[in-house]
Amino acid sequence: METGKKNILSLCMIVKNEEKSLKNCLSKVVSFVDEIIIVDTGSTDNTKKIASEFTDNIYDFQWCNDFSKARNYSISKASGEWILILDADEVVTDFFRYSIDEFINNTLNENKVGRIKRINIMEDSFESKKYTEWVNRLFNKNNFYYEGIIHEQIISKDGQNYETEQLDITADHIGYTKEVLNRTNKIKRNIDMLKSAVSLNPEDPYLYYQLGKSYYMLKDYKTADLYFEKALTFELNYYLEYVSDLVETYGYSLINSRRYSDALIIENASEIYTNNPDFQFVMGLVYMNNAMFEKAVQSFLKCTKFPCGKVEGVTSFSAYYNIGVIYDVLGVKDKALQYYRMCGKYEPALKRIKAQLN
DSSP, X not given: OOOSGGXXXXXXXXXXXXXXXXXXXXXXXXXXXXXXXXXXXXXXXXXXXXXXXXOSOEEEOOOOSOXXXXXXXXXXXXXXXXXXXXXXXXXXXXXXXXXXXXXXXXXXXXXXXXXXXXXXXXXXXXXXXXXXXXXXXXXXXXXXXXXXXXSOEEEEXXXXXXXXXXXXXXXXXXXXXXXXXXXXXXXXXXXXHHHHHHHHOTTOHHHHHHHHXXXXXXXXXXXXXXXXXXHXXXXXXXXXXXXXXXXXXXXXXXXXXXXXXXXXXGXXXXXXXXXXXXXXXXXXXXXXHXXXXXXXXXXXXXXXXXXXXXXXXXXXXXXHHHHHHHHHHTTOHHHHHHHHHTTTTOHHHHHHHHHHHO
């Protein structure tokens, strides 16, 4: 087997004022990578001092409101060909280096991008839930680079579409917990940068989708609806992951805007997403809010036929709970109780069981 620089795995990170999370991030990954490259974009705290505990490869980059330029600069400093990208608010929980070596040692994979499993810890007013996604993060720098000033994407240097492969790496992402968002003001920064990006690329539906997501996270659902609707005016490939997420989040946003009848429009995508439990779940909520209870129950029951979805609970306790609520509303108390009991230790279900039994 060929060895040397070709098979070095370089972790490349861009950071700014990450003293709260950087040590935890680096300590969990340092033993799995061959080198760590840190590019600092203007920290005023102890970020660089913490980074120096793990690597001497620390570089300054003058911030120019362009994430891809900073990413590409960090990649240029790597001594090897294979690059792993992480953010400081991501903490590796699983990393099977043997299988990663198999991936990077296979020359057929030089034109592929490896995906890591990212578990986002999302918080709303009532509870915290996990949202799982696969993100493109490992690649050969001879064939790929970053493009886009924000929510930057890995692009093939030959301009062609590329294959991806899921890797044995899992990371928890805490960047969207309330505490972190309050500390970094991340969403408003993202909105400003996305609006700049739109002014340069007004025909890019992905940017409108990301603006919609940003306003959705701010709970400004009316503005989110407008950007989602703009994204949906383009000719889209509905099998792309971001497009399915666009449709699902648009559905949630319309419900939160109390535009219940308008939300029925996403029913048009039902055939495409018939095997997508996350879509089936939001469709169940749309039917539920339009008093189409039979269809709602069918959608929620369909969710439970899948092993898992992106959002924690959509194939189990959340689906059963909503069916219970429907039967509760209809006055069928025994069936409501049956489904609440199928929710396990889900707190809202336990409260409803207690209320029924008292």
